[in-house]
Every structure is written in C-alpha cells, then in structure tokens.
Amino acid sequence: DSGVTQTPKHLITATGQRVTLRCSPRSGDLSVYWYQQSLDQGLQFLIQYYNGEERAKGNILERFSAQQFPDLHSELNLSSLELGDSALYFCASSPTGISYNSPLHFGNGTRLTVT
C-alpha cells in the first residue's frame, strides 16, 4: 500500500458530462501529481501541485482542471468528456516539489470509461 488514496476506483459516464476525481497524498507529502494512462500513450503527466500551488503543467487539456486544497488533497475535474478521455487516471505524491529527486508514490488509479 503506497499510502496514496484515490476515489472512485471506477467511473462510467456519458460524453459531454463532467466528473471529479479525488486524491489524498501520503502523510507528509506536499506534492500531488496527476497522470493519465491509456493503452496507446503510456503514462502522460498532466499537472503537479505543491503545497496548494500549481507547480507544473504537462499535456493537460483546457477541459481539465485541478486544484489542491489546504489539507493537501487534490481533485482533478474533467469536463465536456469525450470518448478519447477514457483512461486510467493516476495520482502520485512526493515529499518535495521536484519530481526527479525522490520517488513518486502512486495511488491505485481511477478507471474512467466514457460511453
């Protein structure tokens, strides 16, 4: 168990809808990262928050947004969903704001299916 908690585990929704994915980092970790994993793309970095502030942005669509709250949990909001957004969404956390100097610890992911 990595200590990173993601909810829900599965989500099935229709095109055009909006969903919210939730992540609680490991105790003591200040950074939260969101990744998207689809069959043909591998793990793609979306966005990072460190201690409540956005730290870095990757290939995140404008329809997607995230935030990190004062208790350090994070939410990823996906709107105007398309079939191509179906994927496994991972949250990861680390103690520092720099991803390359300490390992990321991943949650079990939320599997999103858009029909």
Add this chain to the structure above:
Amino acid sequence: EDKVVQSPLSLVVHEGDTVTLNCSYEVTNFRSLLWYKQEKKAPTFLFMLTSSGIEKKSGRLSSILDKKELFSILNITATQTGDSAVYLCAVGSSSGSARQLTFGSGTQLTVLP
C-alpha cells in the same frame, strides 16, 4: 523533447530464467532514472539511479545506469511468476519549467510456470 525508449516491448520467459530489460533516453539536463513495476494497479517504485556504474540491488533485481551511453538496464534473475508485470522506466530532467518525469511505454514481462 525528452524521450525514453524501452525494449523489448514484451517478453515471455519461464520461471528460473534471467531477463534484462533496457531503457534508453534522450533528455536535456538529466537528473535521475527510476524503475517502477506495474502489476494490475499502481506503479510501485523499484530503483532510483543518479550515478553511472553504481549497481543498485534488491533481492533478485538489480539495475545500473550508463550516463555516457544514455541507458539503463534492469536485470531480474531466477524469475518467478510473481515477477510478471509491466516494468516502467522514467527519466527526470531539470530542463525547462516542467522538471517532470518522462515515462517510457514499458516492457510487459510474462513469466510462465
């Protein structure tokens, strides 16, 4: 653009075999290379390498980095069915404002009894 390439894409072996997984990279301002094991769910951390030529070892798994030739290998000896997983390589760089990990597509290892 940072690039991480893993090979082979998939590998099927029998229990007891030794396997070598490869990871090559092209990144600006290399900082670290990490190996993860992904079974059905979350990737779990295996090794973090920052210096060339220093082998990291954990049980039957070991890994080494060559910063001159820009690659790393992950060795698994005396494989067991529980080693079946996707093995992911990720490279961290400090280039640009992102400073993020770039992941390879993974090697799918299947160990048959």
